[in-house]
Amino acid sequence: MPASVAYLFDRITVNPRQCGGRPCIQGMRIRVIDILELLAAGEQIFEFLE
Numbered sequence: 001m002p003a004s005v006a007y008l009f010d011r012i013t014v015n016p017r018q019c020g021g022r023p024c025i026q027g028m029r030i031r032v033i034d035i036l037e038l039l040a041a042g043e044q045i046f047e048f049l050e
Contacts, residue, residue: 013026023032039045 011026012023012032014021014023018024019029019031024030025032025035
């Protein structure tokens, strides 16, 4: 696995007391599924990072 992909997985956390135990971005309450849905809908990464 490339180092950049490994870094992304380090940023994903699962905490049963945060967002219903769903995978989130570390230190935030942004669910991974929300980001994937935005990307699937055609959003650009820089648009929702703001």
